[in-house]
Amino acid sequence: EDILLHATLRGLTEAVRHDPFGIGISTFSQRGLADVVTLTGDCRFNVSANEASVKAGDYPLSTPMYLYLPGRRLPKMARDFLGYMRTTSAQRVIRRAGFVDQAFSEVPVSAQGERLSNAIVAAGEDVSLQELQRMVGLFEGRSRIALSFRFRGGSSRLDTPSRANVAFLAAALEAGRFDGRKLAFVGFSDGEGSGDVNLRLSKRRAKAVRDAVLAETEVFDPARVEIETAGFGEALPMACDDTEWGRGVNRRVEIWVE
Template identity: 50%
Template sequence: MSFLHFAKCAAFLLAASMASSLQAQDVALTSRDGSVSVSGNFLGFDGEFYRVDTEYGVLTLDGSGVNCDGPGCPDLNSFYPIIRFSGDGAVSASLLPALVSAFAARYGYNTEVSMTPTEYRVVLTDSVAGQPEAQIDFVHTSTEEGFADLVSENTDIVVSSREANTFEKELARIAGIGDLSDPVRARVMGLDAIVPIVSPSNPLSTISLENLEKLLTGTFQNWSEVGGQDAPVSLFLNEAIVESGSPLLELLPALTVESLATGATILPTAQAAVEAAEGDPYGFAFGRLSTVGKVKILGLTGECGFRTDVVSADVKTEDYPLTQPLFLYTPARRLPQIARDFLDYVLSPAAQIVVARSPFVDQSIEELTFRDHGRRFANAIRHAGEEIALDDLQAIVDGLYGARRLSLGFRFKGGTALLDAQSRSNVQLLARLVEAGVYDGKQLVFAGFSDGQGPAAANERLSERRAAAVRNSVLAALGEAADPELFQTVVRGFGEAMPLACDDVAWGRSLNRRVEIWVKDGFTDTLSRESSAP
């Protein structure tokens, strides 16, 4: 463990131990008849319920049944909730303010905005009376600091560009915040991606994963070693790029803070690294798709010849390996009603239109035609192994011809059968659309694929089981309003017959283990109606 990481961990633990004292103000809550009274440190009031840290633990009490006495008690005549977001600066400075503005317009609030370099504040007021209804503060920190603020009761919602890591989940559990691995605690509001970037004058257009790792570790220090011009590489990296939970570390598991090239310049933010590379003709950095500006984005290639470029559809399906879901993490406690309304809104189709108009990638579902996948089918034919026969390739064409692929990807955590965070969010997205009748009269084909490790027959069976598991998760997420007689689901397992990436590296195998959703018009009479049941 590096000294920097140790220091951050120590600060995190200190924050957790101080959680009950940072906002400590004594209050006493007494029942209306005076028969019951509790006292302790006031933690919050959402307009309906008090939260107090007492000798019995943290209690949540209905404000309508108690009288509050003490310096921490709110003025009920002028009360309005203050909702605090802390975390990823790029998201909290641009996307979230746009979403709050759209939310306010939709629900009839006026807005009063004030800004500082580190905070964006919006006061929502009643459009008729002009009285404040809520104050929303977006604090521009970082994902790591956002989780520290949550543990220390200094924020209500974390803005995160990655999943909570094991350490953060444990601290949250100790602090009574709840289980951050619970899907209910994390909402995916949009998507971003980490992209390798160079100066526009650099002649390269792609870089292999092997060469990428050698640049980052300093094994290669000249562009000519990766097919470029004879010039030294200037490496600019930001601190978060090798932080625990970063997609880059999952892509290149051998990469660590200690193995980074000694000549690399470490900068505090991704934007600073991008700007440094943009101003250096020999610069190399990782940026975020949402903030790359005028630099050149390199495509990623594998040793076996596959290539992937960053386009919105591939980010949505996770076919691009460095996709970054953007999360809102909430504690396992009651939030004010207006905060709950906003959290519901960010997942709505109306909110996704706002995301689509921003530099980030929205989660609205696209339908990709069979023709759009020409390169994928060409790769399937080109890289078919000895166990893949013409019949296997024809089975894919027969099963999917005339269908449209949805831009919803389903992938699994490494070494497990558990869906990753973006996939869990996609389950809910698809379930809501099915329940709304979007796919009435249509057939949803859950198509499973595997990597090429092991016998082809076993992989085909495994891919079918995974496809069935995703289908069952979607059906289980449907509300009572859904009528299973109005749509049809079909499960198919195609095994290793259509890889997206090289099987000789871990990240390629991870991309190949997936479930896709394809839509066909009409029902298939020859299929049993039992295929619509979980």
């Protein structure tokens, strides 16, 4: 379990490339000749590493960067900097620096065959064929935004990173990013508990995120965007339910746009 620090990203990627048991963490754009690990759990679900899966928090072998703020009012320069970090130009700078930015990217349903395959594999007594058809019918012609909201177990309380995502999506709505489009907040659960309870919980989570995002806006007119909510319980797992991390990833709300 040795951890080695490398002076350069090139040195890190070269070390991983020559070590069959090595795992390295680097900026996404500078992974060099090393392969990015596709993860497979005991339930045979695959989680591939790409910009969208890292942005959405679906890929676990990634390290997010946070800004920790004091519990007091910041100087104007600091407030201006935080405001700038949410802009499109700031996201371009982050991307040029080699990191995965937070700019909105859309992944069409046609590019998500692996996830839908996982849903079919995981379907059981609590997830009927009709429920899967209802879910795919909602997704048809839409794209998933690479932004997720996740929750504490058995509740509709958002975790800390997701509360930041609320402000991020609210700012995009105010800026007109989705004007004239349809936006769906789609909730999911882990596989703990009964199917009926999980279905109700997923619907409640979708509504909770929608309400939190709209409450965060100040100058947004809801008539500019057609917004709906839906929940599908445990119908579309992202990971195996046999670990706390897997259950945490599965408890989520996704944003789908048409």
